[in-house]
Amino acid sequence: MATVKCSIPKGTRDFLPVEMARRNYIFDTIRSVFRAFAFEPIETPSLENLSTLMGKYGEEGDKLLFKVLNSGNFMEGVDFNQDYHKVAPQICDRGLRYDLTVPFARFVVQHRDQVVFPFRRYQLQPVWRADRPQKGRYREFYQCDADMIGSPSLLNELELVQMIDTVFDKLGINVCVKINNRKVLAGIAEMIGAPDKMVDITVAIDKLDKIGLDNVRAELAERGLTAEQIKALDPVFSLSGTAAEKISALEEMFANVETGLKGAAELKELFALINAAGPRCTVELDLTLARGLNYYTGAIFEVKALDVQIGSICGGGRYDNLTGIFGMPDVSGVGISFGADRIYDVLTELNAFPEGLEQAARVMFINFGAKEQAACIGIAARLRCAGISTLIYPDAAKMKKQMDFANRKQVPFVAFVGESEMQNGTVTLKNMSDGSQQTMTVDEMISQMK
Amino acid sequence: MATVKCSIPKGTRDFLPVEMARRNYIFDTIRSVFRAFAFEPIETPSLENLSTLMGKYGEEGDKLLFKVLNSGNFMEGVDFNQDYHKVAPQICDRGLRYDLTVPFARFVVQHRDQVVFPFRRYQLQPVWRADRPQKGRYREFYQCDADMIGSPSLLNELELVQMIDTVFDKLGINVCVKINNRKVLAGIAEMIGAPDKMVDITVAIDKLDKIGLDNVRAELAERGLTAEQIKALDPVFSLSGTAAEKISALEEMFANVETGLKGAAELKELFALINAAGPRCTVELDLTLARGLNYYTGAIFEVKALDVQIGSICGGGRYDNLTGIFGMPDVSGVGISFGADRIYDVLTELNAFPEGLEQAARVMFINFGAKEQAACIGIAARLRCAGISTLIYPDAAKMKKQMDFANRKQVPFVAFVGESEMQNGTVTLKNMSDGSQQTMTVDEMISQMK
Numbered sequence: 001m002a003t004v005k006c007s008i009p010k011g012t013r014d015f016l017p018v019e020m021a022r023r024n025y026i027f028d029t030i031r032s033v034f035r036a037f038a039f040e041p042i043e044t045p046s047l048e049n050l051s052t053l054m055g056k057y058g059e060e061g062d063k064l065l066f067k068v069l070n071s072g073n074f075m076e077g078v079d080f081n082q083d084y085h086k087v088a089p090q091i092c093d094r095g096l097r098y099d100l101t102v103p104f105a106r107f108v109v110q111h112r113d114q115v116v117f118p119f120r121r122y123q124l125q126p127v128w129r130a131d132r133p134q135k136g137r138y139r140e141f142y143q144c145d146a147d148m149i150g151s152p153s154l155l156n157e158l159e160l161v162q163m164i165d166t167v168f169d170k171l172g173i174n175v176c177v178k179i180n181n182r183k184v185l186a187g188i189a190e191m192i193g194a195p196d197k198m199v200d201i202t203v204a205i206d207k208l209d210k211i212g213l214d215n216v217r218a219e220l221a222e223r224g225l226t227a228e229q230i231k232a233l234d235p236v237f238s239l240s241g242t243a244a245e246k247i248s249a250l251e252e253m254f255a256n257v258e259t260g261l262k263g264a265a266e267l268k269e270l271f272a273l274i275n276a277a278g279p280r281c282t283v284e285l286d287l288t289l290a291r292g293l294n295y296y297t298g299a300i301f302e303v304k305a306l307d308v309q310i311g312s313i314c315g316g317g318r319y320d321n322l323t324g325i326f327g328m329p330d331v332s333g334v335g336i337s338f339g340a341d342r343i344y345d346v347l348t349e350l351n352a353f354p355e356g357l358e359q360a361a362r363v364m365f366i367n368f369g370a371k372e373q374a375a376c377i378g379i380a381a382r383l384r385c386a387g388i389s390t391l392i393y394p395d396a397a398k399m400k401k402q403m404d405f406a407n408r409k410q411v412p413f414v415a416f417v418g419e420s421e422m423q424n425g426t427v428t429l430k431n432m433s434d435g436s437q438q439t440m441t442v443d444e445m446i447s448q449m450k
Numbered sequence: 451m452a453t454v455k456c457s458i459p460k461g462t463r464d465f466l467p468v469e470m471a472r473r474n475y476i477f478d479t480i481r482s483v484f485r486a487f488a489f490e491p492i493e494t495p496s497l498e499n500l501s502t503l504m505g506k507y508g509e510e511g512d513k514l515l516f517k518v519l520n521s522g523n524f525m526e527g528v529d530f531n532q533d534y535h536k537v538a539p540q541i542c543d544r545g546l547r548y549d550l551t552v553p554f555a556r557f558v559v560q561h562r563d564q565v566v567f568p569f570r571r572y573q574l575q576p577v578w579r580a581d582r583p584q585k586g587r588y589r590e591f592y593q594c595d596a597d598m599i600g601s602p603s604l605l606n607e608l609e610l611v612q613m614i615d616t617v618f619d620k621l622g623i624n625v626c627v628k629i630n631n632r633k634v635l636a637g638i639a640e641m642i643g644a645p646d647k648m649v650d651i652t653v654a655i656d657k658l659d660k661i662g663l664d665n666v667r668a669e670l671a672e673r674g675l676t677a678e679q680i681k682a683l684d685p686v687f688s689l690s691g692t693a694a695e696k697i698s699a700l701e702e703m704f705a706n707v708e709t710g711l712k713g714a715a716e717l718k719e720l721f722a723l724i725n726a727a728g729p730r731c732t733v734e735l736d737l738t739l740a741r742g743l744n745y746y747t748g749a750i751f752e753v754k755a756l757d758v759q760i761g762s763i764c765g766g767g768r769y770d771n772l773t774g775i776f777g778m779p780d781v782s783g784v785g786i787s788f789g790a791d792r793i794y795d796v797l798t799e800l801n802a803f804p805e806g807l808e809q810a811a812r813v814m815f816i817n818f819g820a821k822e823q824a825a826c827i828g829i830a831a832r833l834r835c836a837g838i839s840t841l842i843y844p845d846a847a848k849m850k851k852q853m854d855f856a857n858r859k860q861v862p863f864v865a866f867v868g869e870s871e872m873q874n875g876t877v878t879l880k881n882m883s884d885g886s887q888q889t890m891t892v893d894e895m896i897s898q899m900k
Contacts, residue, residue, distance in 0.1 A: 006560040012495030036834035038811035038841035041470040047460035110456040153844035292837035310595040361488035384486035394603035
């Protein structure tokens with residue numbers, strides 16, 4: 001038989017048991033916090049109609065959608081003497097989901113009669129993007145989203161900050177939550193007389209950390225702002241002090257700019273709630289925070305790990321009209337998304353995964369042959385019933401081979417059932433970390449293992 | 451903004467919170483049993499190279515593969531004046547996985563240096579098939595697979611039966627496990643002088659239940675068996691009694707047929723192990739069980755629900771050369787796959803899902819306004835820290851609206867924190883099932899909720 005070259009598509013990954021254990025630790029932590037805050041799980045199909053996905057992520061996003069070829073004779077009636085951009089949507093009706101937000105908006109509209117508002121949903125599922133793969137960027141990766149929709153209350157925003165605080169506290173990652181408000185950014189654009197340039201301004205401001213003030217100013221000029229308008233932005237760049245001080249300065253700055261004042265008021269209320277709740281992590285107002293996605297209309301969040309150099313590991317914000325794209329206007333929502341892959345990288349770099357996550361089995365029985373195996377089967381059934389992960393080595397191989405296996409699999413206890421144990425109804429248990437050995441009854445063994 | 455018609459692709463599903471809770475109950479049950487038997491989790495990418503998938507599921511399977519269009523200019527250098535079968539693999543390098551078995555074989559070969567044999571892996575992931583959708587058959591559905599590879603011991607087969615027994619016992623479904631052996635089927639073909647007709651014979655025998663003996667005989671004739679050969683099959687159809695009796699009859703029948711005798715010996719040993727272990731469910735030897743997939747070479751399993759009319763809800767078998775297709779011969783393995791969707795249907799029909807699975811929140815705080823909300827935030831933080839799913843109604847809406855919400859969401863407890871509770875540091879807790887109300891401290895509340 002010919003040897004097939006074994007590989008997987010670029011940008012995708014296999015997960016071995018040790019990686020699975022670590023990933024599940026992250027997912028379980030996030031999920032337990034979502035549950036504690038009364039979020040309910042949903043799932044949507046991996047395949048969505050392309051009409052649902054196209055045009056929702058900008059031109060660049062459309063290019064990054066994985067499109068699925070129609071079944072059967074996909075060529076029938078299609079003119080292939082056209083540009084490939086035109087042909088693709090004619091031979092592909094469906095695509096792989098690109099994020100969890102657009103499918104969620106579609107879900108809410110489609111199931112509006114079954115959903116009780118305000119609705120809190122969480123969703124942990126993979127998404128696919130035909131991006132150029134690079135370190136930390138994959139073509140298939142998980143998103144962990146929590147959104148609350150149907151309520152304008154800033155309590156929702158507070159709870160998202162509390163959830164972020166709790167997740168990273170549980171994971172042992174020091175973080176800073178950066179908060180801003182899109183209305184403040186809109187107010188700034190309005191204030192300098194360039195209300196149509198809000199996106200350009202926020203995109204440029206977003207790069208302040210990376211490229212510095214001078215380059216941001218150059219970019220703003222390129223994007224069509226006048227020297228005067230750029231100069232008028234100076235107060236924004238020079239804001240400093242606590243959140244309260246920055247908010248006061250904003251209120252002053254926005255004296256006549258209604259949107260800006262509304263944003264400042266929202267920030268004021270949110271920071272009051274946060275200060276009262278007293279999160280463990282740092283929370284700061286960062287006016288240079290913009291976030292790329294244009295559907296945000298209120299608070300925006302981004303989380304940075306303090307001890308590791310990496311992009312944001314969680315982000316989100318308030319959107320006032322997400323379901324509008326599917327014909328259901330005026331549903332306000334706010335949500336966050338945890339980046340499981342980056343969190344994995346942070347925990348790896350910090351060496352902060354708990355010990356013992358990757359145990360294949362808690363105890364392995366040595367196989368001495370048919371008669372002893374029969375005795376082990378009965379004992380193993382009791383251990384497994386008690387929820388203890390138990391292995392019987394499947395073949396009566398040489399002792400050295402069986403012990404090597406237990407060592408390589410890092411099994412913490414090895415059990416021996418030989419002649420005398422069978423006679424006495426006991427088990428001899430070897431602790432693999434210190435080599436100690438003890439003979440005991442099965443009941444004793446169960447209580448020791450638990 | 452134009453209204454977009456909201457729908458999802460044919461054969462796919464959204465899962466609402468109540469369905470998620472039920473599905474997770476099934477997955478968690480299966481997973482806990484896999485863990486108790488020391489299986490380790492892996493995951494493989496949704497996208498595989500088409501070269502990995504094509505030709506592994508027969509001609510029909512190839513047609514049912516979802517193919518993913520190449521990114522960028524997929525048309526470049528492709529001649530579209532060909533049949534669509536020829537064009538598809540030129541414009542699609544990747545496809546969605548069709549099952550978990552072929553990706554697992556690919557995984558084992560690709561990671562042979564990291565895997566310690568014997569290796570037990572489990573995998574719970576969706577698969578995709580462009581099948582015609584119908585009741586109980588979807589284009590995206592989950593498979594729950596457990597395989598043990600690298601050991602020929604029949605202890606593995608026993609443990610699979612024990613796992614099946616445990617899963618369905620936990621789920622409260624009465625089942626019958628049917629067992630057969632492919633070597634017995636091969637032996638039968640050899641015995642009647644038609645060794646090359648093993649597949650035809652098993653496919654026909656497989657239909658015995660559905661179409662009856664006469665039609666099976668007719669089909670065998672159609673498939674090229676002589677009347678004499680069909681007559682020679684009579685002993686097979688007339689075997690009866692206990693597993694031990696059937697096995698004795700087989701041994702007699704196979705006096706000179708080596709493969710058949712090997713199969714009978716395997717069945718004898720396996721049934722001895724099963725009888726000693728004493729499973730709760732019925733286990734029977736069913737010589738008409740064939741199972742479609744041709745890579746099976748030893749024991750084969752199929753599980754039927756006894757109280758619901760539905761196809762098999764779990765199945766599997768022993769294969770001696772699965773990784774051979776990827777150039778790594780002689781790796782014997784045995785595995786089973788639980789059909790989560792059919793199990794869901796069975797539990798629904800039996801009305802056997804546990805109560806209280808779908809709780810959105812265990813307790814909801816009524817929101818009386820900013821001051822009371824502030825008090826609730828502090829109490830909710832303590833409840834959530836104790837793992838209790840807690841909601842604060844996000845807006846100070848009318849009491850009736852808030853209570854209606856709690857009722858619709860089936861929240862079992864509603865908490866009130868008003869003036870007097872704030873003064874005394876207490877909470878008034880209303881039990882929504884009997885309407886009783888009690889005022890207590892937060893500590894008392896936590897211990898009552900747990």
